[in-house]
Amino acid sequence: MRVPVRASLQEIEEYKPGKLVKGAIKLSSNENPLGPSPEVIREIVKCLEAGELNLNVYPWEKNEEELRDEISRYVGGGSAKDNVVLGAGVDGVLDTLARIFIANGDEALIPIPTFSLYESLVKIAGGVPRYVKRKSGEDFSIPVKDLISACNKKTKLIFISSPNNPTGNCIPEDEIREIIESVDSRAMVVIDEAYAEFAGSSLVNLVTEYENVAVMRTFSKAFGLAGLRVGYGIIPEWLTSAYKKVAMPFSVNSIAIKAAIAALRDPAYLRKTVELVKHERAFLMENLRRVFKKVYPSEANFVLADISPAKSAVVCAELMKRGIIVRDCSSFRGAGDSFIRVTVGTREQNELVAEALI
Ligand SMILES: Cc1ncc(COP(=O)(O)O)c(C=O)c1O
CATH class of the missing domain: 3.90.1150.10 (Aspartate Aminotransferase, domain 1)
Incomplete structure (x- = not known):
């Protein structure tokens, strides 16, 4: 049976x-x-050969802290290392956020078409995804008023991919501000910036300005490290203790941590x-x-x-x-x-x- x-x-x-x-x-x-950068490969090989990367021990907290520190300097926008959380790709960070915020029957708003993992994570956590159709036929922008009016007492998360996969467009800053301010403390606005480096702009500064914004970034795309699975979130400080409770321990491995640091040091x-x-x-x-x-x-x-x-x-x-x-x-x-x-x-x-x- x-x-x-x-x-x-x-x-x-x-x-x-x-x-x-x-x-x-x-x-x-x-x-x-x-x-990836050849410097990244050199660094990994060097560390392995020099015995600096002991694969028999769990990833070292100090190395993780160094990476969070480097990330906060790289993204800027007023963030500090205490705003940075790591995960096995953006996927890992999103999974943790879904498990933090979504309880049975809670809702999440997802402007579609977009990255399909958002809806799966919400469903896995026991929640209900609510879809808002982007303006197709035009530019796939988000109908902001529709999104805001779809937000109700059960809405806990709003996923905005910017640039959006698969449509390639970013959400303008005034529109995201309107959404963040309208939903205020009711729902967390998750801005997925997996492709931000190619856009040349970022909304990461909003994290220190508002308490209900989290920005996701990754080493999988512009840094060419998709196979190592390392991503991060810039989140408000009040959320980090919940993040630490819910995230899998050691979800980013020692090689990925070293590689990500080396990647940031080769601008x-x-x-x-x-x-x-x-x-x-x-x-x-x-x-x-x-x-x-x-x-x-x-x-x-x-x-x-x-x-x-x-x-x-x-x-x-x-x-x-x-x-x-x-x-x-x-x-x-x-x-x-x-x-x-x-x-x-x-x-x-x-x-x-x-x-x-x-
Ligand atoms: C919008 C978006 N977010 C996140 C991811 C996954 O990123 P990661 O490799 O960091 O898990 C992708 C991958 O294609 C994506 O398109």
């Missing part, structure tokens, strides 16, 4: 990551085509990555615009295209036959079946995807 799993799991979809096929060009998960490499992505993003958009009805402006390292009347499943399958993997957006709630998302790659990769699409 099998022990029944929680009934509510029936409503949760498995997370579908971008596909990985050996030898194919993978432009489906918004990773960094340059990889020239970060600049190079961001410049390449911005340059190539323009090239990719220009080429996609030759083929598709609408290609949306993007502040991230990916581009969204409306490929109607074609169907995303068909186009993605055709590209796959040619060894190129892009994201079929039909798995994003509210996106429909005619959008694809293409990660900005190297010039060679972008040329290949453009040729294949043409």
Whole structure:
């Protein structure tokens, strides 16, 4: 006899990551085509060889503190190391926040289409996601008034991805302020800035200004460390004790901590990555615009295209036959079946995807 799993799991979809096929060009998960800084690799190897990274012991608190300190200086915006919490990717930080705020029957507001993990985490925690449709057909901006009026006594979290995955747009500062001030102490506004480095702007300064704002950032995208799983949150100080209670102990491993510190100490490499992505993003958009009805402006390292009347499943399958993997957006709630998302790659990769699409 099998022990029944929680009934509510029936409503949760498995997370579908971008596909990985050996030898194919993978432009489906918004990773960094340059990889991490060579300084990061050198540092990890050096520390391992010198016995500074003892893999038989749990991650050292002092190293974690050093990373939090470096992060607070990097993000600025008035934050201090006590505002910084770490997790196994932004995913890990979001999971902890969902478990802090969502009790059975609580609600979370999610403007869609967006990163699908938000709704899963809310459901897993026993909560109910409420969706607010972004202004599709226009620029996918958030209908702020609708969002605010959807906020009720049960609403505990509001997830705003900025730049938003998969649409690529940021929320303007005046709009996020309106949301934060309207929901005040009722709901925590979680701003997911996984792609902030490519946008060149951040809302992190709002964390020290308001008590109901948390900003998520990651080493997976601009720093090219997705495989190490290290992300962080900038959160108000009053929330850190709850965070420490709920987060898994040692969720960021020793190698990831060292790597993240080394990555922050190589700002020239970060600049190079961001410049390449911005340059190539323009090239990719220009080429996609030759083929598709609408290609949306993007502040991230990916581009969204409306490929109607074609169907995303068909186009993605055709590209796959040619060894190129892009994201079929039909798995994003509210996106429909005619959008694809293409990660900005190297010039060679972008040329290949453009040729294949043409
Ligand atoms: C908006 C958004 N947030 C978070 C993540 C996950 O980031 P991490 O690798 O830090 O868990 C992604 C990954 O694609 C994303 O698109």
